[in-house]
Amino acid sequence: MSILTIAMPKGRIFEEALVLLRKAGYKLPPEFDENRKLIIDVEEEGLRFILAKPMDVPTYVEHGVADLGIAGKDVMLEEERDVYELLDLKISACYLAVAGMPNTKMSDVAPRVATKYPRVAAAYFREQGEQVEIIKLNGSIELAPMIGLSDRIVDIVSTGRTLVENGLVEYERIVDITSRLIVNPVSYRIHDEKISELVTRLSKVVTKEGL
Numbered sequence: 001m002s003i004l005t006i007a008m009p010k011g012r013i014f015e016e017a018l019v020l021l022r023k024a025g026y027k028l029p030p031e032f033d034e035n036r037k038l039i040i041d042v043e044e045e046g047l048r049f050i051l052a053k054p055m056d057v058p059t060y061v062e063h064g065v066a067d068l069g070i071a072g073k074d075v076m077l078e079e080e081r082d083v084y085e086l087l088d089l090k091i092s093a094c095y096l097a098v099a100g101m102p103n104t105k106m107s108d109v110a111p112r113v114a115t116k117y118p119r120v121a122a123a124y125f126r127e128q129g130e131q132v133e134i135i136k137l138n139g140s141i142e143l144a145p146m147i148g149l150s151d152r153i154v155d156i157v158s159t160g161r162t163l164v165e166n167g168l169v170e171y172e173r174i175v176d177i178t179s180r181l182i183v184n185p186v187s188y189r190i191h192d193e194k195i196s197e198l199v200t201r202l203s204k205v206v207t208k209e210g211l
């Protein structure tokens with residue numbers, strides 16, 4: 001039996017993706033939920049899972065070391081990798097927004113925007129006709145306007161708690177985000193049948209959830 005390798009994002013999407021796969025009838029052992037292994041084989045299902053940083057999932061899939069992956073739309077927009085999106089899994093819903101300190105205007109000269117998404121942020125402000133300097137950060141983005149590193153941030157808003165608890169406000173909503181099932185184009189041709197079965201089983205669950 002051929003084996004499909006799926007790149008899973010470690011972190012908050014992981015739990016929801018596991019629930020979805022289990023509801024689709026895939027028997028995933030309990031070791032998924034607790035250990036620190038980075039490669040987990042589920043021989044009975046003919047699946048191998050690799051656990052990657054969310055931002056790296058499309059890289060593994062583009063290079064073909066993973067046939068499939070689960071990646072947020074935010075990551076897809078930022079990474080622009082050569083992969084196909086097969087299914088909107090409708091999990092981990094959130095959105096990308098511009099935020100900052102309340103009642104503040106962007107500086108007239110060289111306004112700065114801190115973000116984990118430099119490409120998305122640059123494209124957004126370009127479309128708005130605003131010239132900004134992008135400052136790339138890897139996390140805790142909300143710190144930047146609080147300590148004067150930037151005028152604005154472009155970041156994920158999920159519950160909105162991080163903004164509220166740090167006294168920041170949302171200025172514009174850029175794009176809605178959910179997680180997607182992605183595939184390497186060559187793998188898709190080679191493992192057509194098995195991948196189609198996975199997509200069918202997952203879409204049934206996604207539709208049933210009515211999200």
Ligand code: PRP
Nearest residue numbers: 139140141155156157158159160161162
């Ligand atoms: C994300 C995002 C926000 C926060 C939003 O950060 O960057 O900081 O979650 O969630 P909320 O609206 O529910 O508060 P994450 O926890 O992934 O960590 P990071 O700061 O290291 O990016």
